[in-house]
Amino acid sequence: MEKTIIDSEAIRSMNKNERVHLINSLCGFKSVSLIGTQSKEGNSNLAIFSSLFHLGANPALFGLIFRPSPPERDTLRNILDTGFYTLNHIHPGIVYQAHQTSARYAPGVSEFKETGLTEEYKDYFIAPYVTESAVQIGMIFKERIDISINNTILIIGEVAQIYVPENCLLPDGFIDIEKAESITCSGLDSYHTTQRIDRLSYAKPDLPIHSIL
Amino acid sequence: MEKTIIDSEAIRSMNKNERVHLINSLCGFKSVSLIGTQSKEGNSNLAIFSSLFHLGANPALFGLIFRPSPPERDTLRNILDTGFYTLNHIHPGIVYQAHQTSARYAPGVSEFKETGLTEEYKDYFIAPYVTESAVQIGMIFKERIDISINNTILIIGEVAQIYVPENCLLPDGFIDIEKAESITCSGLDSYHTTQRIDRLSYAKPDLPIHSIL
Numbered sequence: 001m002e003k004t005i006i007d008s009e010a011i012r013s014m015n016k017n018e019r020v021h022l023i024n025s026l027c028g029f030k031s032v033s034l035i036g037t038q039s040k041e042g043n044s045n046l047a048i049f050s051s052l053f054h055l056g057a058n059p060a061l062f063g064l065i066f067r068p069s070p071p072e073r074d075t076l077r078n079i080l081d082t083g084f085y086t087l088n089h090i091h092p093g094i095v096y097q098a099h100q101t102s103a104r105y106a107p108g109v110s111e112f113k114e115t116g117l118t119e120e121y122k123d124y125f126i127a128p129y130v131t132e133s134a135v136q137i138g139m140i141f142k143e144r145i146d147i148s149i150n151n152t153i154l155i156i157g158e159v160a161q162i163y164v165p166e167n168c169l170l171p172d173g174f175i176d177i178e179k180a181e182s183i184t185c186s187g188l189d190s191y192h193t194t195q196r197i198d199r200l201s202y203a204k205p206d207l208p209i210h211s212i213l
Numbered sequence: 214m215e216k217t218i219i220d221s222e223a224i225r226s227m228n229k230n231e232r233v234h235l236i237n238s239l240c241g242f243k244s245v246s247l248i249g250t251q252s253k254e255g256n257s258n259l260a261i262f263s264s265l266f267h268l269g270a271n272p273a274l275f276g277l278i279f280r281p282s283p284p285e286r287d288t289l290r291n292i293l294d295t296g297f298y299t300l301n302h303i304h305p306g307i308v309y310q311a312h313q314t315s316a317r318y319a320p321g322v323s324e325f326k327e328t329g330l331t332e333e334y335k336d337y338f339i340a341p342y343v344t345e346s347a348v349q350i351g352m353i354f355k356e357r358i359d360i361s362i363n364n365t366i367l368i369i370g371e372v373a374q375i376y377v378p379e380n381c382l383l384p385d386g387f388i389d390i391e392k393a394e395s396i397t398c399s400g401l402d403s404y405h406t407t408q409r410i411d412r413l414s415y416a417k418p419d420l421p422i423h424s425i426l
Contacts, residue, residue, distance in 0.1 A: 001347070004382050006375040011273050018386030023270040025388040026350060026375060028302065029397035029407060030267070031241025053266045054243070055278060056363040057236040060224050063278075065268060089241065092410055096422060103416040114418070134214070137239060143362055149355060149369060150269040156362060162219040162239060169217050173231030174400050175238040184242035184397050184407060187387050189414070189425065192407035194242060197305055197396065199403045203316040205327070209309060212402065 025187035032185040034098055035064075036086040036119065036128040037078035039108075044119050044128045046111035047075045048101045050185050052087065060159035062087070062139065065152050074107060079155060083141045084126050088133035091181035095191050123161060134180040136163040174199075238400035245398040247311055248277075249299040249332065249341040250291035252321075257332050257341045259324040260288045261314045263398050265300065273372035274355065275300070278365050287320060292368060296354045297339050301346035304394035308404050336374060347393040349376040387412075 011019060030050040037045045049072075051065035066076045079085045090098045097115040105114060112119045112128065119128035122138075129136045138161030145154040168180045178194050185191050199212045224232060243263040250258045262285075264278035279289045292298045303311045310328040318327060325332045325341070332341035335351075342349045351374030358367040381393045391407050398404050412425045 001378040001380065003349075003376045004379050006377070008371070008373045011372060011375075012271075014386065016271070019273070020270045021383075021386035022375075022388060023273045023372065024267055025386075025390055026348070026372065026377075027265060027267040027275050028244025028246060028390065028395060029242055031243060033241060051266065052240060053264065053276075053278065054237055054240040055360070056280070056365055057233045058225075058229070059363065060232070060236045061363055062240050063266075065266065065276075067269070095410055096413070099413045099422055100416050103418045103420075105418050109418075135239070136216075145358065145360070147268070147358070147369070150272065150274055152269055154367075156360070158221070159224060159236065159239065160221045162224075162235075163216045164219070164239075165214040166217050167214065170234075173227065173234035173238075174403070175235060177238055177241065177399050178403075178405060182241060183410065186390050186407075187412075190387070190391075190412045191410040192391060193410060194397060194399075194405035194407050197308055197404045197406060199400075200309070200312045201402070203313050205316045205318050205322075207316075209312055 021187055029184045029186050029192065032090055032183065034088040034090060034101065034130050034133065035075050036088060036130060037075050038082060038126050038128060039078050040081045043108050044110045044112055045074045045078055046101050046117060046130065047072065048098050055156060061142065061156055062159065064155045064157070066155060068151055076153065076155070079141050080144070082126055085139045085141070085157065086125065086127045086129045087137040087139060088130035089135035089177065089180065089182040091134060092183060092193060094132050095183060099189070125161065134165050135175070135177060135182060137161065234400055242397040242399050242405070245303055245396065247301040247303060247314065247343050247346065248288050249301060249343060250288050251295060251339050251341060252291050253294045256321050257323045257325055258287045258291055259314050259330060259343065260285065261311050268369060274369055275352065275372065277368045277370070279368060281364055289366065289368070292354050293357070295339055298352045298354070298370065299338065299340045299342045300350040300352060301343035302348035302390065302393065302395040304347060305396060305406060307345050308396060338374065347378050348388070348390060348395060350374065
């Protein structure tokens with residue numbers, strides 16, 4: 001297959017939308033989830049994010065990148081104001097509602113109400129979970145790092161509560177998120193289910209790896 | 214389906230391996246790619262990473278998290294020493310070789326040689342690409358941010374060269390990485406192909422979203 005070559009100069013001279021689609025899809029498949037928060041005034045908010053990443057297991061930390069654009073501002077402010085947020089995996093049955101949360105609703109309008117997704121409060125968490133999500137995670141804000149190179153903000157949070165379908169948690173700790181029907185996304189708007197190729201043994205020099213399924 | 218509940222206390226008191234599997238799989242599907250580098254001494258290195266994330270499109274920046282563990286040290290040092298690295302998407306035909314690069318080979322041993330993957334040098338880049346990869350990206354180091362909360366390192370790089378199969382680049386800039394057979398991973402060792410559900414239109418309040426396929 002012939003390859004198209006795109007260099008720095010071509011990237012810089014693209015129109016904005018084209019570059020956004022290109023670079024967002026280039027970085028590979030992404031984690032995608034719904035972030036539930038509550039404002040100081042008590043308004044619930046729900047927004048789809050694909051900038052979540054694993055930062056470390058001990059302590060159990062995830063990072064999240066925020067851009068300075070309007071639909072993300074409510075979520076960021078609520079996390080900083082209250083210290084709580086939830087991550088809720090998305091399955092094919094709620095993908096259209098999940099995507100709809102990215103619309104620029106007026107502040108104070110709840111995306112739960114607008115999309116028909118159900119808010120759920122559990123334990124001591126003031127941030128709402130999404131009832132329809134199979135995998136739900138309660139997060140506590142730990143640290144904010146401002147990334148000056150492109151004016152983005154890295155929010156680091158610690159995993160405080162995990163709710164996962166009983167039959168998706170394996171004895172070795174692995175959560176089978178494919179069995180939970182969690183989806184992945186690429187670019188800004190493409191959603192995908194997955195099909196497992198294999199789980200592979202810990203690699204060692206001069207030893208063949210094998211399936212651990 | 215009944216849910217298993219795991220709280221902070223349970224996470225902290227788990228054994229290390231169980232916690233690593235749990236937290237790595239909890240954060241959703243991840244981008245997975247092979248990072249090619251060259252040392253100051255001219256040794257090539259190849260390592261699989263699932264900590265790549267999109268940081269911004271203008272400038273085109275990706276972030277990459279490094280833990281202070283041995284197999285990742287060569288890659289990090291080479292990036293800091295030379296300023297160049299490549300990202301190479303993984304397809305099902307090379308997944309076993311890709312996983313094998315995570316073995317702790319002695320410094321100076323090239324994972325290209327050990328796994329049979331082919332190194333390729335293009336343009337002015339001193340970092341090697343993987344010939345077998347359909348999507349290849351040349352990256353230039355921009356900034357290092359030390360994350361003190363868990364002693365990880367965020368490496369920010371700018372996309373400098375893109376090689377993508379002609380038929381996978383769409384007119385709107387979107388790269389169809391599923392068509393390129395790029396895979397995703399979950400946890401430390403589970404690899405997956407994808408099946409597109411849909412591409413959805415830009416969401417607006419009070420307007421139904423629709424498929425843009």
